[in-house]
Amino acid sequence: MTTDQSEPDETSHGETRTDGGAAGTDDVALDPWGSSTVSDYRRLFEQFGIERFERVLDEVPNPHYLMRRGVIFGHRDYRPVARAMRENDPFAVLSGFMPTGDPHIGHKLVFDEIIWHQQQGGDAYGLIADLEAHSARGLSWAEIDEHTRNYLLSLLALGFDPEAGQLYRQSANRAVQDLAFELGAEANFSELAAIYDFDGETDVSHMQSVVTQMGDILYPQLDAPKPTVIPVGPDQDPHVRLARDLAARMRSFGVTEAYASFETNDPQRRLVATAYETLADDTDEPVRCLEAARFLETEREHGRADAAATTVDSTVTILREAGKEPLRPRVRIVDRDATDEAFEALIEAVDGEKRVYDAHIDTFELSIAEAEQLAREVELDHGGYSFLPPSSIYHRFMTGLTGGKMSSSVPASHISLLDDPEEGYDKVMAATTGGRETAEKQRELGGEPDECPVYELYAYLLADDDDEFAKEVYDECAGGERLCGGCKKQAAEMMETFLAEHQEKRAEWADRLDELDFQFESDRR
Ligand code: TRP
Numbered sequence: 001m002t003t004d005q006s007e008p009d010e011t012s013h014g015e016t017r018t019d020g021g022a023a024g025t026d027d028v029a030l031d032p033w034g035s036s037t038v039s040d041y042r043r044l045f046e047q048f049g050i051e052r053f054e055r056v057l058d059e060v061p062n063p064h065y066l067m068r069r070g071v072i073f074g075h076r077d078y079r080p081v082a083r084a085m086r087e088n089d090p091f092a093v094l095s096g097f098m099p100t101g102d103p104h105i106g107h108k109l110v111f112d113e114i115i116w117h118q119q120q121g122g123d124a125y126g127l128i129a130d131l132e133a134h135s136a137r138g139l140s141w142a143e144i145d146e147h148t149r150n151y152l153l154s155l156l157a158l159g160f161d162p163e164a165g166q167l168y169r170q171s172a173n174r175a176v177q178d179l180a181f182e183l184g185a186e187a188n189f190s191e192l193a194a195i196y197d198f199d200g201e202t203d204v205s206h207m208q209s210v211v212t213q214m215g216d217i218l219y220p221q222l223d224a225p226k227p228t229v230i231p232v233g234p235d236q237d238p239h240v241r242l243a244r245d246l247a248a249r250m251r252s253f254g255v256t257e258a259y260a261s262f263e264t265n266d267p268q269r270r271l272v273a274t275a276y277e278t279l280a281d282d283t284d285e286p287v288r289c290l291e292a293a294r295f296l297e298t299e300r301e302h303g304r305a306d307a308a309a310t311t312v313d314s315t316v317t318i319l320r321e322a323g324k325e326p327l328r329p330r331v332r333i334v335d336r337d338a339t340d341e342a343f344e345a346l347i348e349a350v351d352g353e354k355r356v357y358d359a360h361i362d363t364f365e366l367s368i369a370e371a372e373q374l375a376r377e378v379e380l381d382h383g384g385y386s387f388l389p390p391s392s393i394y395h396r397f398m399t400g401l402t403g404g405k406m407s408s409s410v411p412a413s414h415i416s417l418l419d420d421p422e423e424g425y426d427k428v429m430a431a432t433t434g435g436r437e438t439a440e441k442q443r444e445l446g447g448e449p450d451e452c453p454v455y456e457l458y459a460y461l462l463a464d465d466d467d468e469f470a471k472e473v474y475d476e477c478a479g480g481e482r483l484c485g486g487c488k489k490q491a492a493e494m495m496e497t498f499l500a501e502h503q504e505k506r507a508e509w510a511d512r513l514d515e516l517d518f519q520f521e522s523d524r525r
């Protein structure tokens with residue numbers, strides 16, 4: 001049961017190619033506990049219905065450089081967040097980190113995304129997924145505590161404001177666990193099994209860590225519904241989809257369009273809508289259900305009905321049964337799980353002409369948006385959460401410095417935010433490049449920045465907000481004016497400076513951690 005609509009999307013690549021040109025043919029498996037590589041980003045649009053970020057970019061005020069450069073390549077439902085930013089309405093950002101190792105430059109992307117949304121006025125949440133690290137990865141609480149401190153120090157050093165935002169660890173957040181418990185009542189084992197490949201061997205704590213993450217994702221809306229963005233890697237998309245489904249299942253009311261007193265499913269409703277619109281166009285008289293049935297039968301005979309044969313048949317039957325009832329567009333509010341008092345209050349609240357049925361109200365003077373707003377208010381007044389489905393943005397995974405994937409368990413493949421600055425320098429100097437075998441060839445053919453992990457360092461991190469500089473590196477490389485030796489040296493120096501400054505700020509925060517309302521030492525064992 002999914003409430004998400006996958007958006008069909010064409011397959012061309014955007015011009016900003018920061019993925020090292022990865023266009024393989026491997027199957028994409030979105031596995032939150034898997035190896036976190038994506039060989040073909042197109043499949044994420046086609047198969048999973050993630051939308052291209054470039055399509056909302058124009059709606060975002062002062063987009064972050066990771067957005068401008070296509071590092072943030074995809075999203076689900078980011079528009080409400082962008083709108084809230086433009087209109088100075090409340091919104092939130094939340095992401096979480098499994099404390100399984102040192103934070104590295106890949107995590108910096110997410111830190112920056114949280115911090116940027118915070119600076120744009122969002123309520124910001126950074127959480128440590130210690131329950132997940134313990135249950136899904138088997139880390140001890142002592143290891144978890146050490147890594148937790150390191151993640152938080154980097155998040156703070158990069159600019160997270162802990163006075164305005166909130167930091168927490170899953171194990172110490174009672175409200176998250178209570179919410180997770182409620183959400184867990186909306187999902188069952190078969191569903192988790194289908195989404196995460198769980199089976200009879202999966203331990204219960206691992207499943208509990210999934211509902212905990214659902215609690216995390218909806219936690220910013222506990223007091224009031226608000227657009228919330230979850231910045232993550234695409235491997236986390238299964239979690240986002242489930243959270244969006246659970247948010248909808250928690251709602252007391254649903255709002256749909258309808259044309260008559262009977263109920264239809266979505267494809268049936270589309271057929272009735274076509275029949276109504278075509279027939280109403282030709283007459284000022286009411287269009288009766290029977291006429292709509294005849295219309296669909298004619299369409300069916302001519303092979304023009306735009307739906308599965310069984311759908312057409314069932315729609316015709318429903319319409320025939322309704323006989324002389326006139327078709328009349330209306331906005332329907334369906335009682336999903338509301339208390340009697342809430343349903344009564346909703347009836348009261350609907351202005352203008354309305355018809356009340358057992359489990360729905362048909363309204364004739366409300367737009368869909370107005371009906372949704374009303375349903376939301378009544379739900380809130382009657383103790384419901386009125387959750388908005390959470391939004392997400394997805395960033396590309398960085399290529400490892402040694403080629404292949406960047407992996408926490410292969411030190412040479414990544415730069416840890418805790419690496420000595422000189423070590424960072426050396427790792428950049430040892431990186432593979434998109435350069436040619438000889439300087440001559442490089443001058444003649446140009447390098448391949450799209451295939452170059454060093455270029456990625458510039459685009460994802462070193463160039464920071466300076467687009468012109470990033471473009472200059474790209475153009476000089478592709479044009480053959482830039483040679484890898486000097487290019488790497490420049491990147492290595494910038495990396496060294498970045499690490500030195502970052503670690504200075506970490507050290508400053510290390511002396512101030514007691515200012516935070518955060519439990520650094522777990523009392524678990
Ligand atoms: N599952 C995430 C990871 O593997 C961590 C996480 C827990 C998370 N709760 C979250 C991420 C909520 C985003 C939002 O890294």
Ligand code: SF4
Nearest residue numbers: 434447452477484487
């Ligand atoms: Fe990469 Fe720089 Fe060499 Fe171009 S010049 S291939 S960006 S290292």
